[in-house]
Amino acid sequence: MNESVASLRLALVGSPNCGKTALFNLLTGGRQKVANYAGVTVERKEGRFTAPSGRGFQLLDLPGAYSLEAASPDEMITRDVCLGNFPGETVPDVIVCVADATNLRLHLRFVLEVRRLGRPMVLALNMMDAARKRGIEIDVPKLEAALGIPVIETIAVRRNGAAELVRRLDGGLPQVAAVDSGADLHAEVRAMINDAIRMPRRTAEIDDAIDRIVLHPLLGLGLLGVIMFLIFQAVFSWAAPLMEGIDAGVGFLGEQVGAGLASMPVLQSLVVDGIFAGVGGVLVFLPQILILFLFILALEESGYLPRAAFLLDRLMLKAGLTGRSFIPLLSSFACAIPGIMATRSIQDPRDRLTTILIAPLMTCSARLPVYALLIAAFIPDRTVLGIFNLQGVVLFSLYVAGIVSALAVAWVIKLVRRDKSEHALLMELPSYRVPHPRDIAIGLWERATIFLKRVGGIILSLTIILWFLSTFPGAPEGATDPAINYSLAGTLGRWMHTVFAPIGFNWQICIALVPGIAAREVAVSSLATVYALSGNEDGLQAIVATQWSLATALSLLAWYVFAPMCLSTLATVRRETNSWRQVWIMTGYLFALAYVASLLTYQIARAMST
Amino acid sequence: MRLSELSQGSDAIVQEVENVSEGDPIARRLRDYGFVRGEPVRLVGRGPIGADPLLVQIGYTRFALRRAEAARVLVEGAA
Numbered sequence: 001m002n003e004s005v006a007s008l009r010l011a012l013v014g015s016p017n018c019g020k021t022a023l024f025n026l027l028t029g030g031r032q033k034v035a036n037y038a039g040v041t042v043e044r045k046e047g048r049f050t051a052p053s054g055r056g057f058q059l060l061d062l063p064g065a066y067s068l069e070a071a072s073p074d075e076m077i078t079r080d081v082c083l084g085n086f087p088g089e090t091v092p093d094v095i096v097c098v099a100d101a102t103n104l105r106l107h108l109r110f111v112l113e114v115r116r117l118g119r120p121m122v123l124a125l126n127m128m129d130a131a132r133k134r135g136i137e138i139d140v141p142k143l144e145a146a147l148g149i150p151v152i153e154t155i156a157v158r159r160n161g162a163a164e165l166v167r168r169l170d171g172g173l174p175q176v177a178a179v180d181s182g183a184d185l186h187a188e189v190r191a192m193i194n195d196a197i198r199m200p201r202r203t204a205e206i207d208d209a210i211d212r213i214v215l216h217p218l219l220g221l222g223l224l225g226v227i228m229f230l231i232f233q234a235v236f237s238w239a240a241p242l243m244e245g246i247d248a249g250v251g252f253l254g255e256q257v258g259a260g261l262a263s264m265p266v267l268q269s270l271v272v273d274g275i276f277a278g279v280g281g282v283l284v285f286l287p288q289i290l291i292l293f294l295f296i297l298a299l300e301e302s303g304y305l306p307r308a309a310f311l312l313d314r315l316m317l318k319a320g321l322t323g324r325s326f327i328p329l330l331s332s333f334a335c336a337i338p339g340i341m342a343t344r345s346i347q348d349p350r351d352r353l354t355t356i357l358i359a360p361l362m363t364c365s366a367r368l369p370v371y372a373l374l375i376a377a378f379i380p381d382r383t384v385l386g387i388f389n390l391q392g393v394v395l396f397s398l399y400v401a402g403i404v405s406a407l408a409v410a411w412v413i414k415l416v417r418r419d420k421s422e423h424a425l426l427m428e429l430p431s432y433r434v435p436h437p438r439d440i441a442i443g444l445w446e447r448a449t450i451f452l453k454r455v456g457g458i459i460l461s462l463t464i465i466l467w468f469l470s471t472f473p474g475a476p477e478g479a480t481d482p483a484i485n486y487s488l489a490g491t492l493g494r495w496m497h498t499v500f501a502p503i504g505f506n507w508q509i510c511i512a513l514v515p516g517i518a519a520r521e522v523a524v525s526s527l528a529t530v531y532a533l534s535g536n537e538d539g540l541q542a543i544v545a546t547q548w549s550l551a552t553a554l555s556l557l558a559w560y561v562f563a564p565m566c567l568s569t570l571a572t573v574r575r576e577t578n579s580w581r582q583v584w585i586m587t588g589y590l591f592a593l594a595y596v597a598s599l600l601t602y603q604i605a606r607a608m609s610t
Numbered sequence: 611m612r613l614s615e616l617s618q619g620s621d622a623i624v625q626e627v628e629n630v631s632e633g634d635p636i637a638r639r640l641r642d643y644g645f646v647r648g649e650p651v652r653l654v655g656r657g658p659i660g661a662d663p664l665l666v667q668i669g670y671t672r673f674a675l676r677r678a679e680a681a682r683v684l685v686e687g688a689a
């Protein structure tokens with residue numbers, strides 16, 4: 001690399017959903033999240049690349065903004081970086097403004113607003129592929145002359161789609177555009193469009209056609225229900241063979257390794273009962289998590305999500321939310337942490353807080369192992385109404401239970417809140433896009449890596465710690481019960497049992513709850529370890545099916561619908577709300593709900609079964 | 611006439627956006643979106659529950675606006 005040329009600092013700025021992050025990924029080889037709706041990027045992200053000449057560039061990806069008069073926390077970040085007010089960040093050398101070539105009436109206004117800052121800048125005219133397909137003709141030299149800055153066509157989703165942009169940036173600092181006199185920006189945009197752009201149609205024909213169905217009052221709602229339902233069916237029915245494969249593989253490996261350690265019983269127990277039983281118990285859920293994500297990623301890229309938000313806005317408004325809450329809440333099905341961060345795109349601070357508080361009620365993928373274990377153990381795998389898998393139906397209802405209680409909690413929050421002024425929706429509906437299989441594959445790969453890292457990291461460590469707590473101190477001379485009953489964990493479990501007996505939890509469950517607070521999947525691996533140490537040779541599912549009552553299983557399911565959220569979620573809430581009070585409110589209400597729900601479930605189920 | 615009173619599928623021209631309060635942030639955002647004098651709009655559709663929110667086309671973009679938001683936009687039937 002040529003060190004004599006100083007590296008230039010660039011910032012990607014533009015309206016939401018114009019392809020800034022796609023461009024960032026293309027240039028830096030990064031893997032930031034790209035999706036087809038406004039408000040995906042909520043933080044500044046930094047990357048680097050080197051031009052063919054050897055000059056180095058530092059590139060900032062920023063949240064999208066409709067205006068420098070920021071209306072939400074993510075827009076404030078962009079404004080502050082552009083103005084040089086962002087703590088620890090100097091003003092970028094060059095602002096790379098990005099605009100969607102199919103949406104210039106909206107995006108050019110913001111470009112003009114940024115131009116007023118009087119900083120060196122260029123305009124990347126992105127999505128030129130989509131523009132050409134729609135027959136949009138843009139006279140780039142004319143636009144360049146009108147704007148007074150370089151205008152470069154880009155296609156952020158195509159290899160080399162930004163080569164020309166790099167070449168131009170490499171040519172040195174662009175000139176600063178003459179600062180205009182405060183003329184009306186809208187009038188200026190209109191003049192530029194009349195002059196330099198020819199559009200056969202204001203919107204894409206295909207978008208209109210799809211929207212006629214998707215946003216139809218009846219068809220649209222029906223379709224939304226069908227899509228959601230299909231996802232849960234698929235999670236159960238497609239994953240089964242893969243899960244059996246993983247289960248058999250882990251079991252076989254455990255036996256082989258265990259046999260090799262036969263001479264060292266303590267180590268053998270740690271490896272077989274602790275690591276293989278525990279970690280293997282969680283690993284089998286990888287296929288289900290990936291199938292769930294396959295759908296989430298495809299929906300995100302398609303542009304359907306803001307439509308779903310449109311359909312549900314009124315319902316959510318009644319509950320004290322906004323349609324905008326839909327997307328953060330949907331992300332929370334993956335994990336509450338990105339979901340809570342995504343609330344930054346909600347403008348109204350009250351809506352944002354409510355959304356944060358109820359995000360943990362969306363069933364995150366870490367809870368899937370718990371649900372899947374209990375459903376597989378207690379709910380028969382049979383077909384109902386001809387086409388539905390009963391296990392899938394139960395899973396779907398658990399998710400629905402979470403959603404319904406989230407709406408109820410939001411409604412209560414609305415009741416107790418004093419400030420009842422108007423909340424805003426004001427949401428852009430993007431063009432539909434066909435998801436790229438490659439992007440989805442990358443997204444799935446990332447998810448798999450995250451999950452495997454969790455399995456190899458926190459889940460493995462907690463499982464090992466739990467093994468120690470469950471093994472020591474060992475049983476005294478002449479003891480008759482399994483050794484675990486005398487261990488620290490056994491003592492702790494029996495102590496907790498007094499609190500949890502009314503909701504039907506046995507002491508094994510009580511033990512599993514504790515590490516489950518750090519990471520929910522660990523509840524499953526802990527149960528597996530605890531039972532393995534209690535001398536059970538069967539698989540966890542078989543043990544649960546024979547040793548637990550149905551009432552206990554249902555009660556644990558109910559517990560996990562509300563399940564006290566994991567510690568990392570609490571840390572995220574603390575960071576995003578900047579308040580311990582909200583953290584306590586959230587923890588308190590979730591514990592209370594979980595306990596009450598489990599109590600009711602257990603007592604009713606028991607009364608009905610006798 | 612207000613944007614919220616348009617019938618489905620009809621076109622109009624924006625007159626202005628009213629502030630309902632001092633420095634109304636919703637009105638300001640509407641102007642940023644392009645709801646300014648002389649701009650053609652179309653009411654494309656309505657939400658399934660209580661005909662809310664409204665699906666509005668302005669410029670090359672579609673927005674979902676609640677009735678109360680759309681009511682800030684004064685329009686005049688297209689000539």
Ligand SMILES: Nc1nc2c(ncn2[C@@H]2O[C@H](COP(=O)(O)OP(=O)(O)O)[C@@H](O)[C@H]2O)c(=O)[nH]1
Binds near residue numbers: 034
């Ligand atoms: N066809 C096409 N799609 C693009 C292009 N650039 C981005 N996209 C898509 O536009 C959407 C928004 O992209 P993203 O990078 O998340 O936008 P951001 O909000 O500006 O960061 C995603 O669905 C991308 O796949 C492009 O040049 N052509």
Ligand SMILES: [Mg+2]
Binds near residue numbers: 021033064
């Ligand atoms: Mg982005």
